[in-house]
Amino acid sequence: MKRFKTLLAGLVVTLFSLQTQGQLTITANSGSISCDTPSYCMDVVADGFNDISIFQFSLSYDSTYWNFDSVINSFHGNLAFAEASTGEVNFSWFEFPVMTSLPPGSVLFSLCLAPTGLTGTTPVDFIDGANTPIQIADGSGMLLNPGLDYFLVDASVDISDSVNPVILCPADTTIMAPSGSAVMDIGPAVATDNCFLSSLDYNISGATATSGSGDASGEMFNEGTSTITYTGVDASSNNSSCVFDVELINTTDDSTFQFIPNVTIDCDLGIVELCVAANNFEDIIGLQTPILWDTAALTYQFSSVHLPPTSSIAEGGVANGIMAFIFSAGPSLPSGLTIPDGDTMFCSTFDINIEPVSTTSPLFNFMDIPGLPISVNEGEPFIILPENYEFIDSSPPVLTNCPTDTTIVVSDGSCETAFTWVDPTITDDCDANPILTSSHVNGSIFTEGSTLVTFTATDQAGNTSTCDFVVTVTEDVDPEIDCPNDTVIISLVPMVVNGISASATDSCSIPSLSYTLGG
Template identity: 25%
Template sequence: MSVRLFSSAATVLVIHNCPDHITVVNFLNISDVSVSWEEPTASSPNGPVMLVTSTHVSGETFPRNSQDTVTYVFEDLLASLKNVNLCGNSTVYSSHIPGDVFPPGPTMVNYIFTDGAGNSASCIFIVTVAEVDTTPPVLLSCPSNITVTVDVGQESVAVSWQPPTAEDLGGQVFQSDMLNPNDTFMIGVTEVVYEFADAANNRVSCTFTITVVESDSSPPIIMNCPDDIQEDIEIGTLTIIVTWKEPTAVDNSGQDALVTRNSFPGMPFAAGTREVVYIFSDSDNNEATCSFNVTVIPGTQFANMEVGTSNVVVTWPEPTVTDNSGSFNLIGPSHSPGDTFPTGLTNVVYNYEDNSGNSAVCEFRVNVSSEDTRPPSITGCPLTQTVNVEAGTDEVQVIWTEPTASDTSGLVSLLSNNYNSGDLFSVGDTIVEYVFVDAHGNQAVCSFIVRVTAVDTRDPLVINCPQTVTEVVELGVSVAIVRWDEPFAVDLSGSPVFVTKSHQPPVVLSVGDHVISYSFEDLAGNVADCVFTVSISTGITVTG
């Protein structure tokens, strides 16, 4: 324990109850221990003594395994007073007077009044100088306005920046912000605000804008850019018409891409190689290019031969030669007009040489293409199919052997047919058609007629044909008038029926048996008969 005393040179402060060194044994092995002691006091013959400060107080907690020095500082109040004023028989001692400069923090001001008899009175108060922070933090960095460009159709983009920083004399700065680097920003202008505040709530802000602008930086996308094209030009021809499917392009702006080109399909091309260039451009002048070569090979003799044929005879006008010497020799041409050539390209060479050994060469190509111009060959195409059906029948099933086809190309298929064997056909003529096609689109047609004829083979149907009809007459009567319900007939074909009959009721018939007949005939000559007997007999005479 140590004590520091502050007094005038003639004054000695007296310390009372200054404790000796204190040792505490921690039997419980706990981390902190509370230590208590009787606190010291001080006195001075001059008057009051003040405890200025102490490093610790009795009952304070000390950590385990530590050694701490406890210090009490006392001060003689009278000795510390520096201002003395005499007022009559009184003396005023003061530590400060109005207008003094005070340091930050609390300062004790003492006034002691003493009269001539040695009586004294004191006035003690505290002057506290508070440090007030009115200065806002200082921005160390703040981003400038940021502009970001996005492609057409892109609605947002992540934007990054170096966050601003600030410092303050107080040492502590608090930051608040609503947006952070790598956040997503929509098209347009967004204000970003960072605010910094110190412990005294003095504030400073960093404000900048992020502008997202839509701009088309992508070139159009080309589709169907043709590959290089090679064409052969026939002997004696200067140009050839070349066609191709033109490329197209789409653009992310949704607008059609403008195009410029140096050639177009269907135009004539001379011998040689020419680059065809298409340039597509959008409204923001982003360009995309499609280019390909058209090569025209001169001096070709064309010929076609049917598929399945191994070679074809090709002729051409032979070249003519002149020489200023008047004579020259043809040295073995590789081929002659009328030779046979296989499919594909064959080089034909004519070598000429004059008597001086000067030579000239004529070289061209024979291009033989295999072409299928023959339609398929049909086998088993049916003749007219004739079928009879009973009159009154609506339709009938007709069966035939279906045709087949073959082709020199080896590939043939049934393209279409309007009926199949086994289908139902109505009365009358119906055209049946089979269409066959080969691999090269050549077609062959098999057509025939299915003729369904309604034939009436059924007899008319007799209705109400009577049984035997009997009549009785009196004795002496030789005849009788006979009546019956006449039969009739109908025909299933719906055609009319004609009738022939032996008797027409009522009829007078003599006593005895009589055969009555009805004959019914339809338009097809089918006949049905109704025959019955009329029997007339004599009865007994009745008298009165």
């Protein structure tokens, strides 16, 4: 006999009864839907629902796949439900002491869930809720035994997507700009999906070759026709593409533009002069352009201007890395000023604050700033072509006080000895901490003979220099010789005599042995 305890109208009632015979199965029906289904209603059906007065349980679902919608088709007015938390709905029905029996396959209720757009197979499971542990009782209040008196069958739902995304490209576009310009106004592709769009990528071919994700606006386009292909992919790997062309017509020949020629600067100079030149500077009556730089790399010193009759540098913001060049032709040049291509407009001198690098660094740029936009009066559209400079270290480190050649004599017959030295001094014009390496560790053991010790100094730009010295080890212990005893031989002469050889040994090397005959 089991006990079922429940709260009814504030009164705790304890019931004792014999267990009801029979087997109950409650099933959450599985199914298959498309990801764009507005709401999927899953029937929860009962078989063997005989003389039941109480049940409670919770159904859980993956909230990344579903949002709770509603509960419909309740079999009884006393059925209560509540969304306990995201991904869990509690159900309870209390009719004790009234017993209810239902025909096989009766629907207790339908749980309706709205797909989020993700695809895959996702479960819906019966669970013990935080406030609704799984309990089922018969009409006498006797709790049924799970796996013996009743079974709960979980569901799984296959959510699929067989519909390709819809992607619309902008119309073919013609842009007037210098080759290599960033094109900002080509218009984005519009991509939609019936469920969930995973990615939108582009590939550019033809005059320009590159690829990326999202919007292709802002890419650098070369002169000619570039074909842009947008591809949208959804969560089920369905994909669609669209194609359009961007034609860039090079306007460099018809435009005024300013530029900083590429400059290579040796770091040991400590300063750099950067000059701004212009091409197609024809009939210009006025020009202003801000210049920005990285104050961590460059410290402004002064500028010089080269355009007549009136030009100047506004230096009010140099501490923050901002200045402006301003030119006005004035009344003396009513038709504007024309200068040869490549002529310098102004130069600025900076102290160099950074360590040398091996690649170009765009640390000096033209840019619009609030209140001081780039502008040109008269002439064609004004194009800006900022360049880079390369800050290099071409000087190798300098090694001084390299140890001198050294000879060591050993007298103990060991044939080897340790030797220590003072490392050479290393300096570099650009690198404050160059690295010194040696072919031998200081204090190494040197054996008899001559050994070359080489030091190598390397700076951060990879420049190297070397110095070396020779360690010679000799020993002053004479070799030992073992001679045979005096020998008398009676024979006819001349004759060959054997057995009179001598032997010699040395503590460090194999000595040479020679002889002299006399008498």
